[in-house]
Amino acid sequence: MKKTKGLSTDTLFRLFNYVALITLAVTIIVPVAWVFFASIKQNAEFYENPWSLPDGVYIQNFVEAFVEAQMGEYLLNSVIVTALSLGILLVVALPAAYVLSRFRFRGSNVLNSVVKAGLFINVSYIAVPIFLMLLDWDSAIKMIIGDPFFLNNRFILAVIYASTALPFTIFLLSSYFQTLPSDFEEAASIDGAGYFRTMISVMFPMAKPSIIIVILFNFLLFWNEYILALTLMPGDNKTLPVGLLNLMAAERAAVNYGPMYAGMVIAMLPTIILYIIVQKRLTQGMTVGGLKG
Amino acid sequence: MNKKGSRNIFITVCVAPALILLATFMITPTIEVFRMSMYRWGGFSNTREFVGLENFKVLWNDMDFIQSFQNSILLIVLVAIITLIFAVFFAAVLTKEQVKGGNFFRIIFYIPNILSIVVIAGIFSAIYDPKSGLLNSIFGVLSLDSFEQLWLGDQEIVIYSIAGALVWQAIGYYMVMYMSGMASIPASYYEAASLEGANGITQFFSITLPLIWNNIRTTLTFFIISTINLSFLLVKAMTGGGPNGSTEVFLSYMYDQAYTNSTFGYGMAIGVVVFTFSFALAAIVSRITKRDVLEY
Numbered sequence: 061m062k063k064t065k066g067l068s069t070d071t072l073f074r075l076f077n078y079v080a081l082i083t084l085a086v087t088i089i090v091p092v093a094w095v096f097f098a099s100i101k102q103n104a105e106f107y108e109n110p111w112s113l114p115d116g117v118y119i120q121n122f123v124e125a126f127v128e129a130q131m132g133e134y135l136l137n138s139v140i141v142t143a144l145s146l147g148i149l150l151v152v153a154l155p156a157a158y159v160l161s162r163f164r165f166r167g168s169n170v171l172n173s174v175v176k177a178g179l180f181i182n183v184s185y186i187a188v189p190i191f192l193m194l195l196d197w198d199s200a201i202k203m204i205i206g207d208p209f210f211l212n213n214r215f216i217l218a219v220i221y222a223s224t225a226l227p228f229t230i231f232l233l234s235s236y237f238q239t240l241p242s243d244f245e246e247a248a249s250i251d252g253a254g255y256f257r258t259m260i261s262v263m264f265p266m267a268k269p270s271i272i273i274v275i276l277f278n279f280l281l282f283w284n285e286y287i288l289a290l291t292l293m294p295g296d297n298k299t300l301p302v303g304l305l306n307l308m309a310a311e312r313a314a315v316n317y318g319p320m321y322a323g324m325v326i327a328m329l330p331t332i333i334l335y336i337i338v339q340k341r342l343t344q345g346m347t348v349g350g351l352k353g
Numbered sequence: 354m355n356k357k358g359s360r361n362i363f364i365t366v367c368v369a370p371a372l373i374l375l376a377t378f379m380i381t382p383t384i385e386v387f388r389m390s391m392y393r394w395g396g397f398s399n400t401r402e403f404v405g406l407e408n409f410k411v412l413w414n415d416m417d418f419i420q421s422f423q424n425s426i427l428l429i430v431l432v433a434i435i436t437l438i439f440a441v442f443f444a445a446v447l448t449k450e451q452v453k454g455g456n457f458f459r460i461i462f463y464i465p466n467i468l469s470i471v472v473i474a475g476i477f478s479a480i481y482d483p484k485s486g487l488l489n490s491i492f493g494v495l496s497l498d499s500f501e502q503l504w505l506g507d508q509e510i511v512i513y514s515i516a517g518a519l520v521w522q523a524i525g526y527y528m529v530m531y532m533s534g535m536a537s538i539p540a541s542y543y544e545a546a547s548l549e550g551a552n553g554i555t556q557f558f559s560i561t562l563p564l565i566w567n568n569i570r571t572t573l574t575f576f577i578i579s580t581i582n583l584s585f586l587l588v589k590a591m592t593g594g595g596p597n598g599s600t601e602v603f604l605s606y607m608y609d610q611a612y613t614n615s616t617f618g619y620g621m622a623i624g625v626v627v628f629t630f631s632f633a634l635a636a637i638v639s640r641i642t643k644r645d646v647l648e649y
Contacts, residue, residue, distance in 0.1 A: 073553065077446045084443065085461045087521065091476045092464065094487065098479070110485045152374060155367035165364050171372065178379050180632075184582050184604050185624050188611040189382035189389070223378035226371055255363035284469035287586060291612060301471040305590055308475055324475045328468055335467045339460050342467075343529045 095328075099321035106317045121318035122326075125307065131323050134303030137214060141289075141299055142282040144218035149225055149278060150271070156226075157233035158259055162245070175234075178227030187291045190220060194292060212295035220292070221282050229274050236270040237263070276334075276342055283331060300327050390622040395615045408622035418623065420598055421606040424512055428584050428602065429634075431516045433576035436523045437569070443524065444531035445557055449543070459532075462525035470522075470583065474590035477518040481505045505592060508599040515600055518587060519580065527572055534568035535561060563644075570642050574635045581631055603627045 098106075099121055101114045126132040160172055194216070198208040210216050244266070248258040264271075286301035293302065304323050311320035335342065390408055394401040412418055443462065447455050465473065480487045481504035492500040504514040538561065546556045585604035588594060594601040594609065601609075604627060611620025 074450065077450055077452060081443070081446065081452065081458050084439075084524070085458055088461055088464055088525075091480055091487065092468075094479065095472075095476060106485060110487055110490050152370045156371035159364055159367040163360075163364055165361075171368065174372075174375060174380070178375060180578075181379055181383055182578070182582055184585055184608075185386060185628060186379070186382035188608070188617065188620060189385040190378060191612070192617065193382065193385070219374070220378050223374040226375055227379070230371065255359065259367075280467055284471075286469065286471055287589070287608075301469050304469075304471050304475070308471075308478075320475070321479075324472050328472045331467045331469075332464070335464070339463070343459065343463055 092328075095321050095324050099318065099325045101318060101321075103316055103318055118318065121322040124319040125322040125326060129303070129307045129310070129319060129323060130298075131300070131303055131307065131326050134298050134300045135326060137297055138283060138300035141214050141218050141221065142279060144215060145221035145225070145282045146275060146278060148218060148222040149229060150274070152222060153226055153229040153233060153274075154264060154267075154271070155259065157230045158237055158263055160230065161234035161237040162242075175227050175230050179231060181224075181227070183224050183285075184287055187287050190288070191291045212293050212297055214293075214297055217289065217292055217299075220288060221285065224288075225278050225281060229278065232274060233267065233270055236267055240266060272341065276338055279334065280331060386621050386624045386628070389618050390625045392618040395611075395617040395619075401618075404618075408619050409626070411619065412622055412626065417598060417601065418606060421601040421603055424599075424601060425581060425584065425603045427512060428516055428519065429577055429580045431513075432519045432523065432580050432584075433573065435516070435520050436527055436576070437572070439520070439524050440527035441531055441562075441565075441569070444528045444535055445561055447528070448532050448535040449553070449557075449561070459529070462528055464525065465522040466526045468522070470586040471590045473518060473522055474587055477514070477521075478505070478591060481514055506596060508596055511592065511596065511600050515584065515587060515592070518591070519583060522583070523579075527575075530572055531565060531568060534565040538564050566642075566644055567646055570639060573638050573642060577631055577635050577638065581627065 094110075097114050100117045100119070101121075102118045105112070105115060160168065160175070191211075194210040197210045201207075201209050240263070244262050245258055248262045253262070284301060286299070286305065289299040289302045290305070293299065298306070304327050307323045308320050311317060391403060391405055392401045393404045393407065443458075446452060447459060452458070468476075483489060483501075483503050483506060486504070488504065489501040492498065502510055505511050542560050543556055546560060551559070581603055584602045585608070588600050588602055588605045589608065592600045594605050603623070607620050607623040607627065609620075610616050610623060614620075
């Protein structure tokens with residue numbers, strides 16, 4: 061008697077677990093999938109039942125989003141800014157992380173503290189001061205070359221993205237370099253390799269796993285970032301999230317929903333594809349990084 | 354060239370670019386936040402006038418700021434508690450119970466975390482839409498018309514709608530964090546407990562929870578910092594602080610004052626208060642949740 065009772069509460073408990081798991085999965089899958097379906101609906105279909113499937117594939121939404129709403133241009137801007145930021149970040153952060161974790165020199169403690177303190181500085185707080193600083197620089201450079209340079213500049217935005225990601229990236233890479241034994245450097249030194257050779261052709265290849273995690277996390281960060289892009293790029297060179305914000309406001313005012321959802325699909329498709337390819341590394345790498353913006 | 358000289362050159366070349374970028378785009382702006390908070394600057398005049406703590410005095414009596422303060426606190430508390438409960442529960446189910454398709458659920462639950470806040474704002478605008486929204490239409494089908502709400506239009510409700518979106522995007526992230534903590538608990542503890550006759554729920558409260566306590570403490574700090582930040586990003590993209598200031602949060606109010614209104618000094622004073630507050634809150638929370646670390 062006792063045993064059957066125990067069994068039944070156990071089964072109930074397991075059933076409850078599955079119901080909970082499936083409920084959460086549905087609340088995530090359904091809205092995301094709904095956006096994909098909505099992006100191929102004609103405008104008239106939005107006045108019908110929101111749960112009805114699209115009548116056909118209305119590809120015109122994407123054409124409108126890409127051409128009229130310039131999402132194609134913004135997509136290109138996002139690709140350029142993200143790629144540049146990742147490049148700058150790796151070139152700057154890798155040597156710094158290597159030196160900070162493996163060398164002791166005057167000021168190395170101070171530098172390590174600066175990097176750790178940087179982990180606590182949030183982009184949202186400093187977006188406006190950065191904007192004002194670039195504005196100052198622009199009015200100074202206007203007198204010399206006659207044109208503003210720093211605001212609305214994709215390269216400058218990329219430099220700033222890379223800078224704001226430095227503390228986390230250096231922190232993560234340093235903690236990886238610290239785990240490597242020093243035998244490798246000694247062997248390279250005996251073979252006559254200088255500091256730069258040792259770093260680039262011996263140490264960096266060994267850091268490949270954590271470099272991949274750094275790229276993944278920062279790709280998502282840069283691709284999805286919008287507050288700096290909104291503040292520092294008031295002109296034409298908008299990135300995808302900022303362009304999407306404008307598109308959402310414009311299409312809602314014009315009651316023209318299709319292109320809005322097409323824009324959302326354009327913005328999230330690259331991250332979803334990347335995630336499906338690398339999801340294992342991402343959720344495992346998170347326990348190494350353990351930090352969030 | 355001697356060995357020492359080349360070592361110094363190497364170190365300088367490697368560290369200098371990072372140091373320059375950090376100093377220019379992270380440290381200087383942060384110092385500027387604190388310095389500018391003591392100036393009257395912006396609005397219609399472009400003159401800077403040192404006013405000491407004047408901005409903070411004004412802030413103290415600014416009802417809009419107090420409203421944003423209340424909204425932020427409410428969001429931090431709600432989002433932290435609800436996310437924590439869900440994330441710990443799902444982490445425990447996925448690590449401890451032998452569920453079929455556990456991997457599938459883990460992958461799905463993490464998806465909101467990879468989406469841009471702008472996309473999340475778009476998704477939740479579709480969910481909360483009063484006429485053709487997914488939520489109201491579900492209630493309509495179930496004949497629960499009384500549950501239908503103006504999710505983003507009703508000043509009493511809208512802040513909870515924001516909280517819902519924040520929880521939705523956070524659960525998967527924190528779940529993965531707790532899973533890594535739970536995975537390192539030796540299975541023998543649970544086996545011993547089973548032999549003693551402890552059921553799953555007792556095991557959870559007397560083994561799992563105490564052993565991931567430090568893990569939870571760390572994430573409490575994350576909850577505070579990231580809710581302050583993400584609530585700003587979401588509100589800015591979804592409601593713009595409306596209707597009538599009912600979703601204005603700390604940083605959205607700061608951004609409105611500093612960027613949209615161009616009252617830079619005042620905006621930065623808000624920034625200083627929020628910055629200090631979030632650190633103080635994180636320190637207090639970390640202090641009162643301190644327990645002896647269990648060695649295992």
